[in-house]
Amino acid sequence: MTLTTIGFDADDTLWHNERFFHLTQERFHDLLADHAPREHLAERLLAAERRNIGHYGFGVKGFTLSMIETAIEVSEGRVPASVISEIMAAGREMLAHPIELLPHAREAIEALAGHYRIVLVTKGDLLDQERKLAQSGLGELFNAVEIVSDKKPEIYRSVFARHGTGPAEGMMVGNSLKSDVIPMIEAGGYGVHVPHDLTWALEHADPPTADPHFAELPDLGALPDLVARLA
Structure with a gap:
């Protein structure tokens, strides 16, 4: 050719890059452990990511918004503001990770x-x-x-x-x-x-x-x- x-x-x-998503997802599982089993939470998060790609695109910001959406869904709106704050902080940390x-x-x-x-x-x-x-x-x-x-x-x-x-x-x-x-x-x-x-x-x-x-x-x-x- x-x-x-x-x-x-x-x-x-x-x-x-992907390892930072995996680490953050582990943190997310720990934060929501009282609201959903790990496998169910992972499935719901992946579904939210798939659903939201057309709205938010690819990357950390869309992933963070999908985590927040999933947290609200699996907790039926009862997720504490402190957990939402920690999810947002995790997203900011991803945006600052060293190369x-x-x-x-x-x-x-x-x-x-x-x-x-x-x-x-x-x-x-x-x-x-x-x-x-x-x-x-x-x-x-x-x-x-x-x-x-x-x-x-x-x-x-x-x-x-x-x-x-x-x-x-x-x-x-x-x-x-x-x-x-x-x-x-x-x-x-x-x-x-x-x-x-x-x-x-x-x-x-x-x-x-x-x-x-x-x-x-x-x-x-x-x-x-x-x-x-x-x-």
Whole structure:
């Protein structure tokens, strides 16, 4: 294939993110332990997240609002104001967590940056994603940054046409099959899956293993070799 542009997801592809959601959800379970069993609470929270994506989008703020909504629902409106306050504080802490790069993230981007257009394509809250990118120290390596409301084939077509030569000559690298890989392949490009130990339940999908535009790597350290083989 002719490859001109490589897109990278951010959260749990370049730096840790989902583990902060898991830690906060454990705190949420403890706060609501008197109102609902753990498994039931987790199901209700996930349902609220799924229901609210269209209203709040992806990211910490929507997650925090979904926790508050779930707390009100499972307690039938009796949740103390002190618990709501603690949920809000947990959300603020998530928005301030330090950035920790995943193994080989910088090295992989540096190895490819001189030969291809490098684009960050991430979804989530604008201010939070901008903060994380600034703290990561990777910002200067990207030719462009796109913070999008969702990741669908038409979004990838637009992004790779705007910052490259179209999705047919593009590659998207990320930890989510549902958001990073499958829609990029559907757009006509190459999708590279780099699994993370923690993946949000709403991001699960079956890998398109039979598709010649699909690849899976153990970590980003293997990406430059893959690109070299394809080129």
